[in-house]
Amino acid sequence: MLQRLSMSSDAACAIVRHGGIRPLIDICQTGDSVTQSAAAGALKNLSVLSEVRQTLADEGIVKVMINLLDCGTVLGSKEYAAECLKNLTATNDHLRQSIVTEGGLKSLLTYLNNPIPQEAAVGALRNLVRSVPVDSLLSFGLLPCLVHVLKEGVLGTKQAAASVIYKVSGPAEVKKLVGEFGCIPLLITLLEAKSTGARVAAAQAITILMSCPQNARELKKDEKSIPNLVQLLDPSPSNTAKKYAIACLLMLSSSKKCKKLMISHGAIGYLKILSEVEVSGAKKLLERLERGKLRSLFIRK
Secondary structure, eight states: OHHHHTTSHHHHHHHHHTTOHHHHHHHHHHSOHHHHHHHHHHHHHHTTSGGGHHHHHHTTHHHHHHHHHHHOSSHHHHHHHHHHHHHHTTTOHHHHHHHHHTTHHHHHHHHHTSSSOOHHHHHHHHHHGGGSOHHHHHHTTHHHHHHHHHHHSOHHHHHHHHHHHHHHOOSHHHHHHHHHTTHHHHHHHHTTOSOHHHHHHHHHHHHHHTTSHHHHHHHHHOTTHHHHHHHTTOOOTTOTTHHHHHHHHHHHTTSHHHHHHHHHTTHHHHHHHHHHTTOTTHHHHHHHHHHHHHHHHHHHO
């Protein structure tokens, strides 16, 4: 009953005002599997309210949700726990650090290695990664976990995984490792997604990874990379991935082969429109491609 009621923000606030948090947490610790799942669902709904999150933390919700993630016997309990952790980590640095300190990061990574990784768990991971040293993330097995998510997850889960890659790939050694673990082809495929958000996340990740020469070579070798990036030059306002596509293509345009492929897939037409509306980098890339096109015409003559 409380689980259904708590879906309304007004009812959720009323549950908090009347002291409902503590009993729900107690049920998560001592109830049977069915009541545990219902209580976890209600607490997940309460955690949507940003003004309630610190109160939930003060009542001990962090340890309880991590324990459910590790030991919950009903799949629903684990899913609710992951969603709750995602909500708790959305805006509050103190709560992020608390979840890391209590071992929540390792629990999330373990949970994500299940056959069908859950989007909420990747979302919680995305919120946490900048609160943890990169060396620790790597030692916990972050990269093989992300490869698994990019292979087996649904679209939203893959999008969140691409965002995690973007967030952690600042250091040169991490960029190199991401490439060595086989993420580049998976991100290139994600550029074909119907979701704008997924395409943007993949393009962002590829852009930051390309400063590693090894990853740039991998991109040049993949026969889908140029066609997929050129498609992202679509000038429509809803296509927010185009600036990342331009950045990637600029980095690839030092290769004659890549320039020819860009031209053959229609990049010049897109870039003329993007140059007119002054999209960053479009004019520069257009000049490079047209210069290469003119040179090839003179050579043929």
